[in-house]
Structure formats: structure tokens, C-alpha cells
Amino acid sequence: MSMGIVQKFSRLSSWTGPWAQLVQTCFFAGVCLIGCAPANVKSQPATFARQPELNGTYDATQQTHWDFIDVAGTRTPIGVGLPKAGNWEFDDQHTPWWVASNTTLELKLEAKLWPERRQVTTEECLTDLRRWRPETQPGPNAHEVRSERSHLPEGFDSQLSVTVGKIGGSANEGVLTLLVGADVSRCFAFLATLTPKVPLSEAELLTRTAVVTEGIIPKIRLRSIDQRVESALH
Numbered sequence: 001m002s003m004g005i006v007q008k009f010s011r012l013s014s015w016t017g018p019w020a021q022l023v024q025t026c027f028f029a030g031v032c033l034i035g036c037a038p039a040n041v042k043s044q045p046a047t048f049a050r051q052p053e054l055n056g057t058y059d060a061t062q063q064t065h066w067d068f069i070d071v072a073g074t075r076t077p078i079g080v081g082l083p084k085a086g087n088w089e090f091d092d093q094h095t096p097w098w099v100a101s102n103t104t105l106e107l108k109l110e111a112k113l114w115p116e117r118r119q120v121t122t123e124e125c126l127t128d129l130r131r132w133r134p135e136t137q138p139g140p141n142a143h144e145v146r147s148e149r150s151h152l153p154e155g156f157d158s159q160l161s162v163t164v165g166k167i168g169g170s171a172n173e174g175v176l177t178l179l180v181g182a183d184v185s186r187c188f189a190f191l192a193t194l195t196p197k198v199p200l201s202e203a204e205l206l207t208r209t210a211v212v213t214e215g216i217i218p219k220i221r222l223r224s225i226d227q228r229v230e231s232a233l234h
Contacts, residue, residue: 081219125187
């Protein structure tokens with residue numbers, strides 16, 4: 001792995017504050033994150049307007065404006081804001097996870113809320129996750145470039161990490177973004193896996209990762225039973 005990209009991600013992880021501070025770098029210049037209308041998951045694809053391409057592949061660095069749509073599960077209580085880019089396919093009916101895949105962005109998002117049980121810690125939740133998903137354990141060809149505490153979803157004590165390298169056996173460098181947390185008696189996990197089919201530039205990896213960490217993750221929410229019933233009635 002290029003040490004340059006590790007250093008750039010490390011610098012990114014040291015920045016704090018709103019999205020405006022990120023756009024000071026050439027990688028994120030002009031990118032704006034705006035929330036949009038909600039939608040329920042129907043286990044079906046959603047196609048958005050044609051996106052900028054470079055050499056036949058998606059070029060997120062050319063995107064000057066990001067709109068988001070709030071996608072709420074029908075079986076799970078999980079809602080996630082997704083960028084209106086490329087083709088998203090959602091499913092929380094045929095899997096115990098909330099899943100959203102985008103072949104254009106080469107992103108797969110997965111989220112899960114454990115059933116309530118005894119009091120748990122973030123570390124115990126991470127142990128559970130790695131037992132179910134061993135690929136979330138960084139391998140010898142991957143490097144953790146960001147690690148910090150978070151309070152997302154609301155009410156959870158969470159750990160956010162970003163790992164760069166050959167993720168899940170991919171031949172090209174990708175990115176695994178992981179958010180794992182606990183409230184009093186529940187665990188929550190969110191995984192974002194970027195696995196490019198062709199090598200991506202450092203700028204493209206940084207931009208797509210920033211869309212996840214600065215755009216998608218802050219919009220994660222857990223809906224109450226009342227909110228889910230009200231949404232179903234509409």
C-alpha cells in the first residue's frame with residue numbers, strides 16, 4: 001500500500017469540525033451535503049440521474065453537489081441517508097441485516113441492531129460482530145487510518161474506524177468503514193465496504209470515504225415503533 005495514501009487518510013482523521021473544513025483540500029472542493037425526502041425500503045432498486053464518469057468509471061471527485069435521500073427499513077428500525085448517485089438496491093426483508101448496495105459507487109452498506117439483552121459494552125458488540133463477520137478484522141495488507149469515539153446513532157457509545165487496504169480479498173485497495181456501538185442493552189453496527197473493480201486514485205478513495213464518514217454516517221437513525229407504524233400507514 002502507498003504510504004502517501006495512508007498519510008492523507010491520517011491527516012483527514014485529525015481534522016475536526018463541519019464539512020466546510022474538509023473542502024479546504026483539493027479532494028473535497030465544492031462538495032456539499034444536503035438531506036432530502038424520506039423513503040421506505042421496498043427491497044427494490046432506485047436509479048438516479050447519470051453521474052460524471054472518467055475513463056468509464058464513476059468519478060466522485062467531479063461531483064459538486066450531493067443530495068441525500070433518507071431510506072428507512074420496513075422490517076428493521078434502521079434509517080440511513082444515502083447519496084443520490086448511481087444505482088442503489090435495498091433489502092432488509094431477506095437478510096437479518098439492513099443492506100444497501102451501489103454498483104456505481106462500488107459501495108456496500110450493512111447495518112444491524114441486536115435484540116435487547118443484558119448490559120453490554122462497545123467492546124462486547126465488536127466481539128460479536130467479528131465473530132459473525134471475520135472480514136471486519138484488519139488483515140496484514142490493511143491499515144487502520146482513523147479511529148475515534150462517536151455518539152452515533154443517538155444514545156449510543158460507539159467506535160468509528162476507517163481501514164484502507166485490500167479488503168475482503170479484493171485485488172485493489174479499498175476502504176472498510178466501521179461504526180460499532182452500544183447503549184444500555186443493545187448493540188448496533190454499521191459497515192461500509194468500498195471494493196473497487198479497478199484501481200482508484202487516492203483522491204477518489206478519499207472522496208468516496210468522506211461521503212460515507214461525513215455524509216452517510218451522521219444521518220443514521222433508529223426509529224421507534226410508533227414512528228415505524230406511522231410511516232407504514234402513510
